[in-house]
Amino acid sequence: MSETTMNLTLKIWRQKDAKSKGKIVSYPISGISGHMSFLEMMDVLNEQLINEGQEPVAFDHDCREGICGSCSLHINGEAHGPDRGVTTCQLHMRMFKDGDTIFIEPFRAKAFPVIKDLIVDRTSFDRIQHAGGFISVNTSGNTQDANSIPIPKADADKAFDAATCIGCGACVASCKNASAMLYVSAKVAQFSLLPQGKVEAKDRVLNMVEQMDKEGFGNCTNTGACEVECPKGISLENIARMNNEYLKASITREA
Amino acid sequence: MSVLDAKIPEGPIKEKWTNHKNNINVVNPANKRLIDVIVVGTGLAGGSAAASLAEMGYAVKAFCFQDSPRRAHSIAAQGGINAAKNYQNDGDSVYRLFYDTVKGGDYRGREANVYRLAEVSANIIDQCVAQGVPFAREYGGLLDNRSFGGVLVSRTFYAKGQTGQQLLLGAYSAMNRQIGKGKIKMYNRHEMLDVVVVGGKARGIIARNLITGSIERHSAHAVVIASGGYGNVFFLSTNAMGSNVTAAWKIHKKGAFFANPCYTQIHPTCIPRSGDYQSKLTLMSESLRNDGRIWVPKNKEDVEAIRNGSKKPVELSEEERDYYLERRYPAFGNLVPRDVASRAAKERCDAGYGVNQTGEAVFLDFASAIQRYGKEAATVNHEPDASKERIIELGAEVIKNKYGNLFQMYEKIVDQNPYKTPMMIYPAVHYTMGGIWVDYNLMTTIPGCYAAGEANFSDHGANRLGASALMQGLADGYFVLPYTMGDYLADEIRTGPIPTDSPEFDQAEKDVRGIIDTLMNVKGTKSVDHFHKELGMVMWNNAGMARNETDLKAAIAKIRKIREEFWKDVRIPGEATELNSELEKAIRVADFLELGELFAKDALERNESCGGHFREESVEIGGEQEGEAKRDDVNFKYVSAWEWTGDPGEAKLHKEELEFKDIELKTRSYK
Ligand SMILES: Cc1cc2nc3c(=O)[nH]c(=O)nc-3n(C[C@H](O)[C@H](O)[C@H](O)COP(=O)(O)OP(=O)(O)OC[C@H]3O[C@@H](n4cnc5c(N)ncnc54)[C@H](O)[C@@H]3O)c2cc1C
Ligand code: SF4
Numbered sequence: 001m002s003e004t005t006m007n008l009t010l011k012i013w014r015q016k017d018a019k020s021k022g023k024i025v026s027y028p029i030s031g032i033s034g035h036m037s038f039l040e041m042m043d044v045l046n047e048q049l050i051n052e053g054q055e056p057v058a059f060d061h062d063c064r065e066g067i068c069g070s071c072s073l074h075i076n077g078e079a080h081g082p083d084r085g086v087t088t089c090q091l092h093m094r095m096f097k098d099g100d101t102i103f104i105e106p107f108r109a110k111a112f113p114v115i116k117d118l119i120v121d122r123t124s125f126d127r128i129q130h131a132g133g134f135i136s137v138n139t140s141g142n143t144q145d146a147n148s149i150p151i152p153k154a155d156a157d158k159a160f161d162a163a164t165c166i167g168c169g170a171c172v173a174s175c176k177n178a179s180a181m182l183y184v185s186a187k188v189a190q191f192s193l194l195p196q197g198k199v200e201a202k203d204r205v206l207n208m209v210e211q212m213d214k215e216g217f218g219n220c221t222n223t224g225a226c227e228v229e230c231p232k233g234i235s236l237e238n239i240a241r242m243n244n245e246y247l248k249a250s251i252t253r254e255a
Numbered sequence: 256m257s258v259l260d261a262k263i264p265e266g267p268i269k270e271k272w273t274n275h276k277n278n279i280n281v282v283n284p285a286n287k288r289l290i291d292v293i294v295v296g297t298g299l300a301g302g303s304a305a306a307s308l309a310e311m312g313y314a315v316k317a318f319c320f321q322d323s324p325r326r327a328h329s330i331a332a333q334g335g336i337n338a339a340k341n342y343q344n345d346g347d348s349v350y351r352l353f354y355d356t357v358k359g360g361d362y363r364g365r366e367a368n369v370y371r372l373a374e375v376s377a378n379i380i381d382q383c384v385a386q387g388v389p390f391a392r393e394y395g396g397l398l399d400n401r402s403f404g405g406v407l408v409s410r411t412f413y414a415k416g417q418t419g420q421q422l423l424l425g426a427y428s429a430m431n432r433q434i435g436k437g438k439i440k441m442y443n444r445h446e447m448l449d450v451v452v453v454g455g456k457a458r459g460i461i462a463r464n465l466i467t468g469s470i471e472r473h474s475a476h477a478v479v480i481a482s483g484g485y486g487n488v489f490f491l492s493t494n495a496m497g498s499n500v501t502a503a504w505k506i507h508k509k510g511a512f513f514a515n516p517c518y519t520q521i522h523p524t525c526i527p528r529s530g531d532y533q534s535k536l537t538l539m540s541e542s543l544r545n546d547g548r549i550w551v552p553k554n555k556e557d558v559e560a561i562r563n564g565s566k567k568p569v570e571l572s573e574e575e576r577d578y579y580l581e582r583r584y585p586a587f588g589n590l591v592p593r594d595v596a597s598r599a600a601k602e603r604c605d606a607g608y609g610v611n612q613t614g615e616a617v618f619l620d621f622a623s624a625i626q627r628y629g630k631e632a633a634t635v636n637h638e639p640d641a642s643k644e645r646i647i648e649l650g651a652e653v654i655k656n657k658y659g660n661l662f663q664m665y666e667k668i669v670d671q672n673p674y675k676t677p678m679m680i681y682p683a684v685h686y687t688m689g690g691i692w693v694d695y696n697l698m699t700t701i702p703g704c705y706a707a708g709e710a711n712f713s714d715h716g717a718n719r720l721g722a723s724a725l726m727q728g729l730a731d732g733y734f735v736l737p738y739t740m741g742d743y744l745a746d747e748i749r750t751g752p753i754p755t756d757s758p759e760f761d762q763a764e765k766d767v768r769g770i771i772d773t774l775m776n777v778k779g780t781k782s783v784d785h786f787h788k789e790l791g792m793v794m795w796n797n798a799g800m801a802r803n804e805t806d807l808k809a810a811i812a813k814i815r816k817i818r819e820e821f822w823k824d825v826r827i828p829g830e831a832t833e834l835n836s837e838l839e840k841a842i843r844v845a846d847f848l849e850l851g852e853l854f855a856k857d858a859l860e861r862n863e864s865c866g867g868h869f870r871e872e873s874v875e876i877g878g879e880q881e882g883e884a885k886r887d888d889v890n891f892k893y894v895s896a897w898e899w900t901g902d903p904g905e906a907k908l909h910k911e912e913l914e915f916k917d918i919e920l921k922t923r924s925y926k
């Protein structure tokens with residue numbers, strides 16, 4: 001496992017807080033192993049900055065295994081960087097080579113204002129869920145037996161695939177319109193595929209879409225960039241399903 | 256008489272919970288909105304508690320340090336959740352789940368709590384399905400199950416390798432419904448830094464807004480701590496980077512006893528460390544042990560050859576391999592419980608048989624399973640003449656369907672193809688059975704302060720079975736706290752809102768500001784991580800998988816020294832009045848440095864081996880069990896509950912004697 005290490009130039013967005021203006025700052029870094037994850041490389045940089053008495057670069061992260069959706073870096077112009085099907089924390093340095101310059105920026109969108117450096121505010125995503133991302137059932141302990149309504153495996157599997165969205169926001173950051181359609185459709189589709197979700201289907205889609213618009217996300221023009229960058233492979237099919245649900249709901253609501 | 260009263264209801268074990276529910280007080284719906292409840296944590300335990308309490312009508316305030324409740328560490332759970340549904344008709348029952356959990360915990364859990372857990376488990380699955388959680392299903396449309404280590408039935412419900420994610424998103428959606436209605440006020444990016452006790456009761460918390468750095472006061476009639484486990488005291492663990500002990504430790508210092516801090520689960524199948532820059536360890540789900548065989552080479556020359564790359568693992572013949580679990584435990588083989596599997600791996604690596612550069616890795620090999628499945632598939636496909644290559648192709652396809660996402664995760668991290676060469680694995684810290692002591696009602700020794708989920712000590716004894724943490728978190732939040740808290744809150748309907756300008760709030764806020772100011776003013780030379788890594792090294796080397804008196808005493812001395820240096824030499828750049836990740840870490844590491852010492856003290860005091868706690872002084876001598884862990888029921892059949900007296904080294908021990916009325920105490924044997 002003997003290996004050579006890399007020397008890199010990092011160009012990182014630094015911004016003190018929401019009100020300040022930010023700028024790109026350049027940092028040389030050396031001795032980076034290909035086995036490191038991208039965030040471990042950032043740890044090395046931060047340790048170096050602290051030792052030099054400078055402020056480390058702030059970025060969101062927690063699970064470091066691609067499931068919590070915290071990490072959110074725009075690397076060389078791509079949400080979560082050059083690899084496919086991975087989050088920033090799962091990206092490894094072996095994707096880069098000695099001498100590379102790497103641009104690191106926050107996810108950009110009007111609905112995701114920068115809080116500090118590479119950290120953005122994604123609470124707009126939560127507010128869309130407050131508007132309808134649930135099934136109204138109380139925890140009484142008297143719900144019916146879990147097997148009383150069989151669900152065709154194909155539907156359950158599709159609902160699961162939609163439900164694996166981690167709420168990272170890469171879809172928004174990759175979209176030239178900063179649209180949140182892929183994210184919202186993933187939840188709408190999950191519930192529309194399950195019998196438990198049918199009762200509230202109309203209100204759900206109308207309310208969630210309304211909230212999405214209020215938050216300042218852009219319109220979907222079907223560029224498909226979101227699907228390409230989505231680390232969880234959430235499919236455009238979900239958007240089609242949501243459009244369908246939306247249409248049905250708007251017609252009947254107006255009637 | 257002990258000061259500890261577990262408040263276990265009278266009557267036969269099967270009737271305790273029902274009778275208790277029938278006899279406790281309830282709060283009239285109109286009065287509930289006059290009562291405030293604070294829930295710290297939005298993982299499975301806190302999220303489910305917050306949603307249920309809000310549905311009942313209480314005014315809930317929920318806190319998490321992430322930017323969204325959906326990102327709590329529970330999201331990372333992979334394998335599944337247990338429930339005694341007996342859908343597979345394989346003889347499962349509430350009693351069997353109860354029995355397996357008590358036995359798996361090596362008889363160090365409280366019977367009554369465990370029975371209740373088993374009893375409500377089935378309801379959890381009903382609840383989650385009603386919420387739209389997409390569990391795996393069979394072709395007939397009914398729910399599918401898998402099995403986990405240490406049990407003989409198939410009772411684990413799952414959603415591929417993302418069970419925790421799906422369950423947490425279920426709880427998150429239940430919270431969202433209440434947030435939308437204004438019944439839960441959500442405080443994201445807030446960290447609780449103290450509990451406020453007024454007149455002997457928990458009446459609120461002090462929290463830091465992590466964006467602005469402002470220190471806030473929040474009052475309530477009761478406080479729930481559901482802040483997760485403290486495995487990160489080891490620095491490297493499978494826990495999320497932010498997982499910490501702070502909330503639990505702060506209530507400990509205000510009067511909540513801390514139980515069995517040394518009970519740690521070290522999970523056998525994790526990806527080994529690759530270098531000093533390593534920030535965390537990644538779990539490879541226990542389910543892999545259903546099909547993977549664990550081995551190291553028999554001969555040292557082969558070990559050397561594999562390490563220096565002159566031989567490949569696949570080149571070793573069957574005779575040259577030591578399938579040490581199958582050799583030592585013929586009955587359970589590769590499916591022995593986690594603690595047993597972890598110690599066996601350490602034993603081989605310590606003896607010099609570790610297969611990677613660091614000497615800390617063993618193989619988890621799928622070649623036999625690929626062969627077996629390949630042949631089966633060839634038969635089913637009517638391909639009697641399938642070539643060797645074709646069989647491997649078919650077999651790999653089956654493995655991919657079962658574990659595809661894990662294999663992909665492994666390949667991304669290690670850059671090796673586990674379909675072609677065995678995985679390398681090594682044990683890693685994963686879960687903490689110890690935690691805040693609670694009574695049957697999940698109340699701590701501070702009246703009005705509750706602890707739920709991994710943060711409490713309640714159900715898993717000295718070792719937790721796979722897929723039981725998710726079950727416990729949701730049981731606590733959905734089905735236990737909503738009842739037991741009502742009993743306490745029934746006396747609070749006339750209390751009125753709790754003011755935040757009392758001397759107790761003043762003092763608590765002053766204390767928190769004091770700690771932050773002191774930390775910011777050290778202006779030393781070393782980063783927070785530097786100290787955290789030092790602590791982790793001591794914990795791992797001296798209080799890890801095998802413990803002895805000498806090492807533990809040395810650990811205590813070393814931790815005290817690191818703690819002293821930390822307060823003299825830590826460097827935190829930036830200001831306290833802004834988003835400051837280093838300050839956040841420093842506050843957490845300061846608490847880990849105290850907990851670490853109590854942990855070692857507890858391990859030292861417990862001179863027996865039980866579950867995840869292995870004392871080298873306490874092993875079986877002679878007979879079939881030679882060399883295995885030896886439990887000592889005569890001297891240690893109790894819960895250790897530590898009271899804070901001003902210094903972790905001076906903590907006072909209280910014992911809750913455990914009674915086993917429904918299960919006979921036996922030696923755990925997996926031979
Ligand atoms: C990789 C992995 C896989 C696992 N797989 C399984 C499995 O398959 N089956 C199983 O049963 N168990 C599994 N477990 C264990 C299980 O996931 C955890 O025990 C469980 O999810 C803990 O839930 P919790 O609600 O108690 O805490 P957590 O989910 O850890 O939540 C803690 C919450 O507390 C908040 N918090 C903490 N401190 C503070 C503070 N000071 N102020 C404010 N908020 C705070 C956090 O923000 C978070 O919201 C796994 C664990 C790991 C690490
Ligand atoms: S749809 Fe994909 S990219 Fe968008 S938030 Fe979900 S996981 Fe992230």
Ligand code: FES
Nearest residue numbers: 062064069071089
């Ligand atoms: S840190 Fe959790 S997904 Fe990257």
